[in-house]
Amino acid sequence: MNILLVDDSRLARQELRHLLQAHPEVTVVGEARHAAEARQFLPTLRPDVLLLDIHMPGETGFDLLASLDAAPHVIFTTAYDEYALRAFEVNALDYLLKPVQENRLAAALAKARTALVPLEITLPISVPEPAPTLLTEHDQVFVKDGERCWFVRLADIRLFEINGSYTQIYFEQHQPLIPRTLQHLEQRLDPRVFFRANRQQIINLKWITGIEPWFSNTLKIQLREGPEVEVSRQQSARFRELMSL
Template identity: 55%
Template sequence: MKALIIDDERLARKELTSLLKEHREIEVIGEAANIDEAVELIEEKNPDLLFLDIQMPGGTGFDLLEQLDRVPKVIFITAYDEFALKAFEVNALDYLLKPVQSDRLSDAINKLSMEPSDSEETVSVESQEKKLGLNDQVFVKDGDKCWFVSLSNIRLFESDGNYIKVYFDGNRPMIHKSLNALDQKLDPRSFFRASRKHIVNLSWVENIEPWFNGGLMVRLKGGDKVEVSRRQAAKFKEMMSL
C-alpha cells in the first residue's frame, strides 16, 4: 500500500517514517509539509493511504480533503485528542496522537486489512478517465461534522441553490458545489442525472413508475422519490433496460 505523510513538522515526519519501516505492507512514496504541496503530490502519486496531520499552517487536514475528488484511506495524526473525537463522527479509519506510539500505529494499520480492496476499481477508474465509481470514497464536511463515505452508500444528490444535499444513511449534509460540476466527475454507469436538481445512484433504484408528461417517478431503497424529467426518461429507460 502506497502512502504519503503530510505534516508540517519535519521531525514528526521523520519519526513516523522510521516507525513505518517495521510495516513492510506500507511503502512511503512521499512527504508534504503543507496543503498546497500535498494536493500536488496526491495528484501526481495517487496514493492508497494518507498519514495526515490535522492542524497545519495555512489550513487543516480537513481543508485538504475538501479539495480532493477521490479521497484515499486516511489515518489522522493529531496533538489534540478532543479535537479529533469531535470531528470524526462517522467512518474515520483511525487517528493517532502525537507522539505516535508503535502499538497504536500497528492497530491503525491492522484496520487497513479489514477495508475492501480498491485494486479492481482502480483499473475501472483509469479506463473511465478517472470518473468516480461506487468503490471510491469521498470526504463530506458540513459545519463541524465530517464523514468519509463510500459512493456506494450515497443514494441521491440534490441541488439546493449553490449547495448539494448528500443523502446517505440518515444524514443529509450540505456541500458547497454545483450539481453540474459533480455530474462531470461521476461514473455514468453508476450515477444518473435524473433532472436539473437530482443525480441518483442507480444501484439504489427500487421501483419505477410512469409520471406526468412522459416523465418517470423513481423510488429509491429507503423511500426517497425522484422525478425523472421527460427529457431524461428515454435515456433512463435504456440504461435500466426497461
Template identity: 55%
Template sequence: MRTLIVDDERLARNELRRLLQAYDQIEIVGEAVNGEDALEKIKELRPELLFLDIQMPGKNGFEVLMELKENVPEVIFTTAYDEYALKAFEFNALDYLLKPIEPQRLDAAIQRLEANEPNERPLTQGSSAEPEQKILGEFDQVFVKDGDKCWFVTLGKVRLFESIGNYVRLHFDHHKPLILRSLNALDERLDSNVFFRANRKHIINLRMIETIEPYFSGGLVVRLKGGDRIEISRRQAIRFKELLSL
C-alpha cells in the first residue's frame, strides 16, 4: 500500500519509517513536513494511506483532510495528544496512535487496515448482534462516554468490568464511568487470554492481579491493582486455575 508519512518532526518521521520496515505490504512513497507540503505530495504521489500528524505549522491534519475533494487516502492519525480522538473518528480514521508509537498498537492498526475494518468502535455504541465483530485485546483502544465526559482508553488499562443493572462500570486509573452495555456482550468481545469472567457480575484483567487467595467452597479471591477484591466463583475457579497453570 502506497504510504505517505506526514509529520513536522523529523525524528518522529524517522521512527515511524523504522517501525514500518517490518511490514512488506507498506510502501513508503514519501514524507511531508507540514499541511501544505502534505497536500502537494498527496496530489503528486497518490498515496493510498496517510500516517497523519494533527498539530503542525500552518494547516493541521484535520484541515488537510478537509481540503481533499477526491481520492482521499485511508488515514491513521499519529499525535502526542489524546484530546483530538473524538474529532479524529468524525473523519473516519482507521486508527489513532499516540506518540511515542508502541509497536503493538502499530501492529493492531496494520492488521485492521489489512482486514479493511473500521477503527475501534465506541463501547457506548453498536450492537452485540453485529456479525463477526473483532475480538478486542489489551492493546486496542476504545471510546468510553459517560454523560459529558469521554475517554480514549487502551483496554489493557481497564482492571475491572462490573455489571450494574443494564450498565457496565469500567474501572481504570481513578475513573469509573458507566456504559450502556451488558456484561455478557462485553464478555463475547474481549480477549479471553487477558480478560476473565470471574463471576456473574465481574470481568477482571488478568494482568492486573496482585494476589490470589483461597475462598469459601473452593472459590478464590483476587486483589487487583487499585485495591479491588473480586471473588472468583467455584465454577470459574476451575477454569481460572487451568488458564494460569503451566
C-alpha cells in the first residue's frame, strides 16, 4: 500500500512516518506540505492512500479533493473534530484526530486494505465475456437494494452519485444504492452517453435540460427531473471540448 503524507507540519509528518513503521506493508512514497504540492505529486507518485490534513496554507484538504476528478482513498488526519461529517460526505475511509493513536491508525489502514481489494463485477451482460463489456444505453441492468429489485434500462438512469461507500442510482422516482464505486461504473458505461462530471457524480448526457456558466470557469448542469450538478473545472473544459463543433 503506497501512501502520500499531506500536512504542513513537518513534525506531524515525522510522527506519521514513525507510526507507519509498524506496518511493513505500507510504503510512504512522498510528503507534501500543502495542497498544491500534493496535486503536483499525485500523477507521478500514484499513491493508493492519502493521509491528508485539513487545515493547510492556501487550500484545505477538502479544496484539494474538490479539485481532483479522480483521487486516491483518503484518511483525514487533523486536530479538529468538527469536520468529521463533511469528511465522510466526501467518501473518506477514516477521520483521525491528532495526536494520531496507534490503534486508530491501524484500524484506518485495515479499512484501506479492504477498499483496495478489487470488487467482483456483478452488472449483468447479455453474453458473458472474459473481460468487462461496455454497456450501452440500450442495455438493461439488474439493481437490488435491500428487498427491492429493478431491471432498468441504462437510458433511464439520469445520475450516478457517491453516497458513503455506495453509489446511488437515480431513475424515475427511485434512488437505490449499489455497492459499486464510480470508477468501476465509469469503466462499464458508454462515454458517449455517460459523463464523469466530478469526483462524486456521473451524468447521463441525454437527460440534460440546461447548462449555465458557474464559478471559476466551471459549469452547472440541470438534469430533467433533477438535480443540478456542478461540473469540476477540469471536466468543464473537457465537456466544452466534447460537446463543441
